[in-house]
Amino acid sequence: TQLLEQSPQFLSIQEGENLTVYCNSSSVFSSLQWYRQEPGEGPVLLVTVVTGGEVKKLKRLTFQFGDARKDSSLHITAAQPGDTGLYLCLTSGTYKYIFGTGTRLKVLA
Amino acid sequence: DAGITQSPRHKVTETGTPVTLRCHQTENHRYMYWYRQDPGHGLRLIHYSYGVKDTDKGEVSDGYSVSRSKTEDFLLTLESATSSQTSVYFCAISEGIGNYGYTFGSGTRLTVV
Numbered sequence: 001t002q003l004l005e006q007s008p009q010f011l012s013i014q015e016g017e018n019l020t021v022y023c024n025s026s027s028v029f030s031s032l033q034w035y036r037q038e039p040g041e042g043p044v045l046l047v048t049v050v051t052g053g054e055v056k057k058l059k060r061l062t063f064q065f066g067d068a069r070k071d072s073s074l075h076i077t078a079a080q081p082g083d084t085g086l087y088l089c090l091t092s093g094t095y096k097y098i099f100g101t102g103t104r105l106k107v108l109a
Numbered sequence: 110d111a112g113i114t115q116s117p118r119h120k121v122t123e124t125g126t127p128v129t130l131r132c133h134q135t136e137n138h139r140y141m142y143w144y145r146q147d148p149g150h151g152l153r154l155i156h157y158s159y160g161v162k163d164t165d166k167g168e169v170s171d172g173y174s175v176s177r178s179k180t181e182d183f184l185l186t187l188e189s190a191t192s193s194q195t196s197v198y199f200c201a202i203s204e205g206i207g208n209y210g211y212t213f214g215s216g217t218r219l220t221v222v
Contacts, residue, residue, distance in 0.1 A: 031208045042199050042213025043152075050208055088152070092207055097142075099152040 004089055004100035012106045016078050021103040023072045023089035030092060032072045034063055037086040046074075079107045112136045115200050115214035122221055128187040130217050132200030134180075140203040141183040142211070143167075143175060145196040152199070158183055190221045 007022050023032065031050045035043035047056050049065035049072060056063045060083075062075040076083055084107050089100040113134045122128050132141060143155040144167075154167030156175040164175050172194060174186045187194055197218050201211040 033210055035211075041215055042201070043211070044213070045210035048208055048210060090211075092209075097154070097211070101151050 004091060004098055006087070006089060006100040006103050008103060009101070010104050010106075012108065013079055015080060015107055015109050017107075018075065018077050019079055019105070020073055020075045021087055021105070023074075023100050025070050025091065027070065029065075029069045029072070032065060032069075033090045033092065034072070034074055035088045035090060037088060038084075043086075043088055076105075079105075081107045081109050083107050113200060113202050113212055113214045115198075115217050117217060118215065119218045120220070122190050122219070124191060124221055125189050128190050128219065130185045130187075130198055130200075130219070132183045132185070132214060134183075134202045136202055136204075136212070137180060138202040138204050138212075139180075140206065141177065142201040142203070143173075143183070143185045144199045144201065145169065145194075146199060146216075147196050155185065155198075187219075190219075192221050195219060195221045 005024050013019055033048045034046045036046055037043040047058055047063045049063055052069045053067045054065040060077045064073045087103045091098050116131045140159055142157040144152045145155055146152050153169045155169055155173050156164055156167055158164045158177040161177055161180055164177060176184045197216045199216045200214040203209045203211050
């Protein structure tokens with residue numbers, strides 16, 4: 001069974017700081033998605049990465065897919081309080097997607 | 110227009126009673142999923158559907174059943190609710206498998222007392 005481990009589990013930073021969160025697997029990903037979940041809501045898709053070494057940018061968020069497709073990272077530049085939430089990675093294959101354990105981020109004003 | 114709605118948003122029920130949660134979509138997506146989210150366990154798949162009347166079990170399906178009689182509706186039933194089923198339940202839809210993303214509903218917070 002493929003497992004997705006995310007680190008760190010919790011992160012509390014000041015507004016304006018940069019941060020990176022990680023998603024790692026013991027197996028090769030077919031593809032990987034990142035979601036953000038705000039309190040009281042369902043997760044919202046941020047990005048899908050497919051190709052090893054791929055880098056995607058979404059405003060202040062930079063997503064990277066490892067060359068070997070076994071890891072991924074999400075870097076946030078100049079974090080804002082609106083970035084607060086639970087960040088989840090997800091790998092997909094057949095019908096049964098697998099979620100990572102999540103990184104809970106709090107950005108303090 | 111949310112595209113996917115869950116009802117009810119909150120429910121308190123007694124141990125041993127049946128409970129049905131509803132997921133309704135307006136996107137005409139083929140795939141629908143039920144997840145539960147618990148502290149320390151993350152999101153876990155309960156059941157999923159890949160078409161009308163086509164469903165299959167996820168990793169935590171014991172004590173749950175589902176039905177999908179129409180493309181737009183996916184029902185999750187707790188046959189006899191237990192306290193261990195206290196959780197937040199999310200429905201998700203997907204246009205396809207593989208690289209297609211999920212769209213999630215806003216969740217149902219269920220408390221079994």
